[in-house]
Amino acid sequence: SLPRVAIVGRPNVGKSTLFNRLVGRKLALVDDTPGVTRDRREGEARLFDLRFTIVDTAGFEDADAASLAGRMRQQTDLAVGDACVALLVFDARAGITPLDKHFADWLRRRGTPLILVANKAEGRAGELGVAESYRLGLGDPIQISAEHGEGMADLFEALAPHI
Ligand code: GDP
Numbered sequence: 366s367l368p369r370v371a372i373v374g375r376p377n378v379g380k381s382t383l384f385n386r387l388v389g390r391k392l393a394l395v396d397d398t399p400g401v402t403r404d405r406r407e408g409e410a411r412l413f414d415l416r417f418t419i420v421d422t423a424g425f426e427d428a429d430a431a432s433l434a435g436r437m438r439q440q441t442d443l444a445v446g447d448a449c450v451a452l453l454v455f456d457a458r459a460g461i462t463p464l465d466k467h468f469a470d471w472l473r474r475r476g477t478p479l480i481l482v483a484n485k486a487e488g489r490a491g492e493l494g495v496a497e498s499y500r501l502g503l504g505d506p507i508q509i510s511a512e513h514g515e516g517m518a519d520l521f522e523a524l525a526p527h528i
């Protein structure tokens with residue numbers, strides 16, 4: 366079976382858009398409204414000559430603010446499971462929110478190998494968010510635009526050593 370890679374992060378950062386791009390089909394539902402992806406989804410991903418199973422996390426978008434962090438941890442635990450690496454996605458246009466920080470700290474303590482991914486980084490609107498992300502202590506983020514397909518070569522280089 367193929368190595369597993371999990372896509373994690375708070376709602377609306379573009380996880381499902383990235384999932385769809387890597388799978389090459391629209392298997393995951395994408396919507397402007399946080400709360401649309403209801404299930405955990407898996408697909409066979411291709412990135413240049415890498416092949417892996419990609420897991421999209423969801424199922425916590427409908428949580429209220431008080432329970433969101435807990436639901437995210439629960440769903441992510443399931444998705445990360447036996448993944449060899451997790452892509453921790455944040456929205457470079459929105460910057461680092463307290464929930465991103467909380468989640469990054471939790472994942473790091475959990476010991477999951479992480480690649481930090483700055484999505485929505487097309488154009489210059491993501492620069493501030495990228496700068497903010499250094500305070501997560503996860504090093505250089507890989508800057509991508511899942512929607513426009515930018516940064517895929519950098520993502521490949523970051524993923525390849527794990528697969
Ligand atoms: P998820 O909740 O993390 O799965 O996020 P989605 O994949 O459903 O995307 C949430 C919203 O962000 C949708 O409106 C997407 O079209 C938008 N989005 C996703 N990727 C990008 C991107 O690279 N650039 C921009 N500008 N918007 C994006």
Ligand code: MG
Pocket residue numbers: 380381382393394401402422423
């Ligand atoms: Mg989604």
